[in-house]
Amino acid sequence: MKNLLLFAFLAFFTGISTLNAQDAGDKLLGLWEPSNGKARVKIEKIANKYYGKIVWLREPNDPQTSQPKLDKNNSDPSMRSVPLKGYRMLKDFVFADGEWNNGTIYDPESGSTYSCVIKAKNDNTLDIRGFVGVKALGRTDVWKRIQVK
Amino acid sequence: MKYTHCSLFSAIKRFGILLPWNRFALLLVFFCSVNVLQAQIPDTSATQEEDYSQYETVTFTDAGARRYCSPKIFDLSPQRFISLAWDVQTPYSSRFSLPGAYSPDLKQGNDGESATASYTGGFRFGANIPVVSRNNILWQMGANFWDTRYNFKDLKTQEGAAGLTQILDERGLRTMGINTTVFKPLGETTFLLFQGSADLSGNYTLADFQSLRYVRYSAAAIWGRRPNDRKQWGLGISRTYRVGEMNYIPVFLFNYTAPSRRWGTEILFPARAHVRRSFNPRNLLLVGYELEGQSYRIAPLSAANRSWEIRRGELRARADYQRKLSGFVWLSAQIGWRYDWSYNVDALGNDGREIFRGFSGSQTYAMLNQLGGALYFNIGVHLVSP
Numbered sequence: 001m002k003n004l005l006l007f008a009f010l011a012f013f014t015g016i017s018t019l020n021a022q023d024a025g026d027k028l029l030g031l032w033e034p035s036n037g038k039a040r041v042k043i044e045k046i047a048n049k050y051y052g053k054i055v056w057l058r059e060p061n062d063p064q065t066s067q068p069k070l071d072k073n074n075s076d077p078s079m080r081s082v083p084l085k086g087y088r089m090l091k092d093f094v095f096a097d098g099e100w101n102n103g104t105i106y107d108p109e110s111g112s113t114y115s116c117v118i119k120a121k122n123d124n125t126l127d128i129r130g131f132v133g134v135k136a137l138g139r140t141d142v143w144k145r146i147q148v149k
Numbered sequence: 150m151k152y153t154h155c156s157l158f159s160a161i162k163r164f165g166i167l168l169p170w171n172r173f174a175l176l177l178v179f180f181c182s183v184n185v186l187q188a189q190i191p192d193t194s195a196t197q198e199e200d201y202s203q204y205e206t207v208t209f210t211d212a213g214a215r216r217y218c219s220p221k222i223f224d225l226s227p228q229r230f231i232s233l234a235w236d237v238q239t240p241y242s243s244r245f246s247l248p249g250a251y252s253p254d255l256k257q258g259n260d261g262e263s264a265t266a267s268y269t270g271g272f273r274f275g276a277n278i279p280v281v282s283r284n285n286i287l288w289q290m291g292a293n294f295w296d297t298r299y300n301f302k303d304l305k306t307q308e309g310a311a312g313l314t315q316i317l318d319e320r321g322l323r324t325m326g327i328n329t330t331v332f333k334p335l336g337e338t339t340f341l342l343f344q345g346s347a348d349l350s351g352n353y354t355l356a357d358f359q360s361l362r363y364v365r366y367s368a369a370a371i372w373g374r375r376p377n378d379r380k381q382w383g384l385g386i387s388r389t390y391r392v393g394e395m396n397y398i399p400v401f402l403f404n405y406t407a408p409s410r411r412w413g414t415e416i417l418f419p420a421r422a423h424v425r426r427s428f429n430p431r432n433l434l435l436v437g438y439e440l441e442g443q444s445y446r447i448a449p450l451s452a453a454n455r456s457w458e459i460r461r462g463e464l465r466a467r468a469d470y471q472r473k474l475s476g477f478v479w480l481s482a483q484i485g486w487r488y489d490w491s492y493n494v495d496a497l498g499n500d501g502r503e504i505f506r507g508f509s510g511s512q513t514y515a516m517l518n519q520l521g522g523a524l525y526f527n528i529g530v531h532l533v534s535p
Contacts, residue, residue: 031204031207033207033209033216035216035217035219035284036218036219036378037216037337038219038378040204040207042204055199055201055204056201056204056205056207058378059378063408063409063410064408064409064410073429073430075431085201086201105535107535109223109224109430110227110430110431111430111431112430112477112535114535122211123210124209124210124211124214125211125214129282130535131535132230132476132477132532132533132534132535133477136278137230137231137278137532137534138279138535139279139282139534139535140279140282140283141282141284142283142284144209144210144211144214144284145209145210145211146207146208146209146210147207147208147210148203148204148206148207149206149207149208
């Protein structure tokens with residue numbers, strides 16, 4: 001009986017703490033706008049990892065084709081016909097120690113993917129640092145939370 | 150964490166039969182596990198089509214938030230974190246005058262030395278690291294070190310010559326410095342750009358270093374507009390050594406990318422101006438020119454109360470091919486014509502103070518020198534910025 005109660009309480013508190021950590025990480029969820037204002041990104045959670053997809057582009061159509069922009073700069077030729085709208089440019093972020101890391105950010109302008117770490121300055125501001133190898137060799141962009149009117 | 154309700158149930162069974170307390174415990178565990186599992190269920194909505202038109206009209210959640218313009222436009226050549234390049238020129242003729250006092254109006258001084266520079270070249274290192282990177286301000290710091298070595302042959306000297314040919318042949322020239330760039334967006338379409346650098350140039354070596362009072366300062370301040378993602382222009386003023394001696398000149402910034410994304414310009418006139426041909430984001434060609442210069446203190450010619458400085462300024466008309474090698478490593482290969490703008494020598498006070506001759510000053514030169522034109526090549530590898 002004692003063992004059973006102990007197990008139940010352990011399971012209960014483990015569950016609660018797990019949920020708390022997830023809740024803290026979930027403040028990343030929502031709509032965000034990079035500093036250049038060229039895109040809007042919706043961050044979602046899939047199987048405990050965070051992903052951000054492009055949901056709006058200031059210039060949605062390719063000026064050459066007048067068709068919706070494709071990921072034509074991707075180094076993988078098989079991806080060059082994928083529409084940019086809906087493209088997951090943030091991938092595989094895991095929340096730990098107050099930041100989202102182990103993820104990557106994709107720059108459709110150059111077709112390059114960078115290591116990335118995300119920190120929340122407050123509930124409505126993110127520091128998104130893309131870097132090359134070590135964090136010192138990187139650039140931080142500040143994203144602001146937006147909401148649909 | 151891949152467990153199921155069945156495995157939970159069997160785990161509980163190992164602790165005993167289902168008494169009323171056990172049922173309560175089971176309920177607790179069930180409640181916890183449902184929550185945990187809910188958090189782990191894949192968000193299938195992410196893969197489903199959604200109505201993107203709902204994101205057309207948005208507002209910042211933080212009422213005080215503002216949009217600021219980016220320092221870049223589409224398809225600019227990549228900014229470099231770390232660069233290592235080798236620069237070399239083909240042989241050319243050199244004529245150095247006898248020391249004296251030559252009016253700036255003169256084209257040529259009294260012959261002192263003439264020779265053929267059979268080798269001019271060396272390594273160039275540069276680094277540029279972001280210090281502050283926020284929406285409302287960007288601040289970068291950089292450092293550079295350039296080493297230029299000379300070999301001369303067929304030397305002919307007149308009596309009283311300064312011996313500059315031999316001095317250059319023995320030690321070459323070096324420049325090292327630090328620089329900073331601040332980009333301050335004022336709004337969605339306007340910005341301020343400030344660049345400053347401090348360079349120590351001369352024929353010093355690390356073992357025989359040059360006093361820091363001969364550091365030369367350059368700066369530029371530009372006000373600009375970025376009306377869209379393809380155009381950026383600005384006007385400003387600069388203090389520069391690009392033509393060898395210090396001068397104050399207006400500058401004009403014009404970066405542009407055509408709607409086709411194949412053509413563009415990268416211009417900071419008069420320092421450099423290039424037309425850009427983008428083959429793809431990993432492959433581009435710049436064609437244009439750059440002015441390059443510094444004021445090099447020559448210690449063996451300097452006396453107790455005089456500092457002799459070569460005002461080296463050259464125009465490099467060139468084609469610069471840049472391509473991504475792998476990851477974030479890029480290769481650049483330049484070929485061009487190096488035209489001698491100035492290689493004259495000024496005799497300055499030994500306190501390190503500069504003179505301002507500008508375009509119409511009458512201060513005399515201590516030597517009037519000429520270098521023949523030469524083909525040059527520059528090949529470098531670069532770690533580029535995200």
